[in-house]
Amino acid sequence: GAGVSQSPSNKVTEKGKDVELRCDPISGHTALYWYRQSLGQGLEFLIYFQGNSAPDKSGLPSDRFSAERTGGSVSTLTIQRTQQEDSAVYLCASSLAPVAGNTDTQYFGPGTRLTVL
Amino acid sequence: DQQVKQNSPSLSVQEGRISILNCDYTNSMFDYFLWYKKYPAEGPTFLISISSIKDKNEDGRFTVFLNKSAKHLSLHIVPSQPGDSAVYFCAAPGNTGKLIFGQGTTLQVKP
Numbered sequence: 442g443a444g445v446s447q448s449p450s451n452k453v454t455e456k457g458k459d460v461e462l463r464c465d466p467i468s469g470h471t472a473l474y475w476y477r478q479s480l481g482q483g484l485e486f487l488i489y490f491q492g493n494s495a496p497d498k499s500g501l502p503s504d505r506f507s508a509e510r511t512g513g514s515v516s517t518l519t520i521q522r523t524q525q526e527d528s529a530v531y532l533c534a535s536s537l538a539p540v541a542g543n544t545d546t547q548y549f550g551p552g553t554r555l556t557v558l
Numbered sequence: 559d560q561q562v563k564q565n566s567p568s569l570s571v572q573e574g575r576i577s578i579l580n581c582d583y584t585n586s587m588f589d590y591f592l593w594y595k596k597y598p599a600e601g602p603t604f605l606i607s608i609s610s611i612k613d614k615n616e617d618g619r620f621t622v623f624l625n626k627s628a629k630h631l632s633l634h635i636v637p638s639q640p641g642d643s644a645v646y647f648c649a650a651p652g653n654t655g656k657l658i659f660g661q662g663t664t665l666q667v668k669p
Binding site: 482497 | 600659
């Protein structure tokens with residue numbers, strides 16, 4: 442079956458512009474996560490959606506970052522007034538649902554490589 | 559505050575030999591650990607996991623060992639193959655199921 446898809450695969454933008462990154466999770470997965478990987482760094486959690494619950498936004502680095510998930514499926518990560526330090530690979534993952542004390546396997550998309558000039 | 563640490567950014571081994579990738583953690587509340595593998599231009603893929611009630615989990619050529627007293631886990635790959643060359647991340651689930659990742663170790667297996 443189809444995996445997690447993300448678009449665009451690459452995005453180059455100028456400092457100060459807004460960008461939108463899209464994630465299509467695996468059908469039926471209720472949990473959706475956004476992470477980013479900056480150069481030479483590990484994966485950094487950004488935001489988490491689970492069903493109709495309020496999202497966990499604790500990983501968003503600033504108020505320039507926001508995300509929404511429409512209809513419990515597709516998610517869009519928006520970065521306003523991009524800065525050079527926003528350059529990274531943005532990864533989306535989905536899972537069936539986290540189980541208390543453990544975690545369902547998260548399936549990752551290929552990522553969007555964002556370059557802010 | 560790096561709760562999951564992979565102190566070796568890279569590792570090079572010969573094909574057929576054992577690869578040992580290490581990971582340390584600071585949060586004693588973690589009770590489940592995962593290893594993900596990442597090829598360039600692809601997302602990470604789940605490799606193997608271990609619950610804190612175990613000290614070893616084996617899946618084919620891959621074995622993960624957990625030493626809770628030392629807050630240390632390791633991934634063993636034996637025999638290593640050139641196709642194993644990738645970045646390996648260890649991770650632990652934080653609250654709400656989000657994963658806390660280490661910095662990753664780039665493994666190169668030479669033919």
